[in-house]
Amino acid sequence: MKKLINKPEDVVVEELQGIAAAHPDLVRVHFNPNYIVRADAPIQGKVGIVSGGGSGHEPMHGGYVGMGMLDAACPGAVFTSPTPDQMFEATKAVNGGAGVLHIVKNYTGDVLNFEMAAELAQAEGIEVASVIIDDDVAVQDSLYTAGRRGVGTTVLAEKICGAAAEQGRSLQEVADLCRKVNGWGRSMGMALTSCTVPHVGKPTFDLPEDQMEIGIGIHGEPGRTRMPLKTADEITEMLALPVINDLPFKAGDTVIAMVNGMGGTPLIELYIVYRKLAEICKAHGITIARSLVGNYITSLEMAGCSITLLKADDDIIKLWDAPVKTAGLRWGA
Amino acid sequence: MITRDDIISWLQCYRQVVGENKDYLTQLDAAIGDADHGANMDRGFAAVLEKMPTVAAKDIGAILKMTGMTLVATVGGAGGPLYGTFFMRAGATVDGKMELSPLEFLAALEAGLAGVQQRGKATTGEKTMVDALTPACQALRRALEAGQPLSAALQQAAQAAEEGMKATIPMLATKGRASYLGERSIGHQDPGATSSYLLFRCAADCFANKNKE
Numbered sequence: 001m002k003k004l005i006n007k008p009e010d011v012v013v014e015e016l017q018g019i020a021a022a023h024p025d026l027v028r029v030h031f032n033p034n035y036i037v038r039a040d041a042p043i044q045g046k047v048g049i050v051s052g053g054g055s056g057h058e059p060m061h062g063g064y065v066g067m068g069m070l071d072a073a074c075p076g077a078v079f080t081s082p083t084p085d086q087m088f089e090a091t092k093a094v095n096g097g098a099g100v101l102h103i104v105k106n107y108t109g110d111v112l113n114f115e116m117a118a119e120l121a122q123a124e125g126i127e128v129a130s131v132i133i134d135d136d137v138a139v140q141d142s143l144y145t146a147g148r149r150g151v152g153t154t155v156l157a158e159k160i161c162g163a164a165a166e167q168g169r170s171l172q173e174v175a176d177l178c179r180k181v182n183g184w185g186r187s188m189g190m191a192l193t194s195c196t197v198p199h200v201g202k203p204t205f206d207l208p209e210d211q212m213e214i215g216i217g218i219h220g221e222p223g224r225t226r227m228p229l230k231t232a233d234e235i236t237e238m239l240a241l242p243v244i245n246d247l248p249f250k251a252g253d254t255v256i257a258m259v260n261g262m263g264g265t266p267l268i269e270l271y272i273v274y275r276k277l278a279e280i281c282k283a284h285g286i287t288i289a290r291s292l293v294g295n296y297i298t299s300l301e302m303a304g305c306s307i308t309l310l311k312a313d314d315d316i317i318k319l320w321d322a323p324v325k326t327a328g329l330r331w332g333a
Numbered sequence: 334m335i336t337r338d339d340i341i342s343w344l345q346c347y348r349q350v351v352g353e354n355k356d357y358l359t360q361l362d363a364a365i366g367d368a369d370h371g372a373n374m375d376r377g378f379a380a381v382l383e384k385m386p387t388v389a390a391k392d393i394g395a396i397l398k399m400t401g402m403t404l405v406a407t408v409g410g411a412g413g414p415l416y417g418t419f420f421m422r423a424g425a426t427v428d429g430k431m432e433l434s435p436l437e438f439l440a441a442l443e444a445g446l447a448g449v450q451q452r453g454k455a456t457t458g459e460k461t462m463v464d465a466l467t468p469a470c471q472a473l474r475r476a477l478e479a480g481q482p483l484s485a486a487l488q489q490a491a492q493a494a495e496e497g498m499k500a501t502i503p504m505l506a507t508k509g510r511a512s513y514l515g516e517r518s519i520g521h522q523d524p525g526a527t528s529s530y531l532l533f534r535c536a537a538d539c540f541a542n543k544n545k546e
Contacts, residue, residue: 033406054409077372077376079367081410081411081413082409083405083407083413084406085406108411108509109413109510112415112453113413145512146507146508146512149513197368200363200372204363204368205363217513219510221367
């Protein structure tokens with residue numbers, strides 16, 4: 001294992017110390033239990049938005065705490081859900097009296113821990129709504145699985161709901177909007193390499209030099225199928241078509257498109273993928289109104305990418321364009 | 334009777350066994366999950382043992398509830414809420430007791446199992462810890478009701494847990510992260526069922542000299 005770390009067991013705490021040192025204007029970091037909270041939290045009368053998940057997906061979620069996006073993020077150990085005490089304390093820290101929305105990616109651990117946290121917060125009289133993001137089309141049969149995983153749409157939902165909360169919308173409205181975004185967003189990812197969890201020390205799965213995994217999640221878990229490596233254009237098609245056909249996105253639809261790197265793929269390659277994605281959307285009569293290309297929801301140093309399309313109406317586009325000021329996403333502010 | 338010292342030895346034994354099997358559990362999890370089960374359980378039970386002095390003078394219910402709450406706060410993943418719920422529910426059924434009859438111990442384990450099933454919305458045959466816990470509780474009940482001593486009954490429970498654990502190998506996972514693999518989950522032993530088997534193995538080893546009650 002070759003990593004820029006001190007000790008594997010200190011990775012998350014030292015990362016949090018780095019975030020606190022780098023962005024004191026945006027966030028405060030609380031330790032034991034660990035959570036990152038907006039520097040100006042709680043904001044009276046504003047719905048608070050809390051998300052969280054295992055570490056190793058940076059900039060998600062800690063990098064999205066700030067004006068116009070999340071009020072707090074709870075980082076777990078690498079690829080491990082955070083615990084209810086973190087989420088409960090974060091929920092209390094951002095509660096400005098208008099209730100708190102939990103945005104939860106659909107993984108068994110995350111769902112169970114957030115469920116326990118919501119019960120604890122409600123017992124203290126805080127109004128909590130939870131929305132589960134499950135946009136990964138690689139998981140096909142939800143009857144026989146834990147359901148679709150939450151991936152790329154999470155980033156878009158956090159931005160859009162963050163803007164809505166900033167406008168002063170109610171908890172019910174922000175939660176409904178989050179469900180709408182989840183319903184209209186679809187993603188699929190692939191890996192060229194595995195990744196190495198620091199405290200494990202070796203790659204999570206073996207992927208030979210000439211092979212790739214299609215339909216991977218974001219925790220180094222293997223995908224649905226393994227096959228010989230293909231060209232960027234062919235791979236983009238293998239990801240984009242299942243995404244388009246699933247919703248389905250139709251001619252005349254307007255979308256926000258994201259080409260996301262898994263952490264170990266350079267931007268030069270992500271733009272090659274985006275070029276092909278734009279071509280495919282055009283051929284399907286789908287208009288890309290806004291785009292995002294870069295590393296937004298990663299899987300440590302895994303090489304590979306994911307594609308997310310979100311059907312967007314005027315409200316969603318306006319919320320997307322609204323100012324945001326976080327370490328990972330910043331415009332208009 | 335099972336004393337509070339017996340319960341503490343059981344948890345100490347399990348902490349040690351989890352430590353010894355940390356890499357094994359993580360390897361099992363790497364095959365069909367996300368390679369964190371061993372490290373998570375190790376971290377959780379290390380924390381439980383650290384906190385043990387705070388309940389040293391308390392009853393068995395308090396010890397088990399502390400165990401559950403500590404696991405919930407330190408394990409993370411699905412294992413945290415599931416094992417946490419197991420011990421919290423088990424503890425709630427034996428509140429205030431300084432010793433347990435074998436049937437009371439069984440009732441606590443059964444309450445723990447019911448909690449796991451409720452929290453995880455899982456039943457047997459889905460390639461989860463429920464596949465080890467369920468046959469273990471059933472075997473323990475059968476043996477105790479047949480009048481067997483606790484030590485022998487726990488040996489049978491541990492054996493049933495082991496068989497349940499091995500039976501997860503050919504199963505298709507339909508719950509938890511392994512379910513994302515579909516058919517590819519077949520042929521791998523479930524890490525949660527494995528850690529649950531170890532819990533019963535420790536009980537059998539720990540209470541080996543308890544009998545005739």
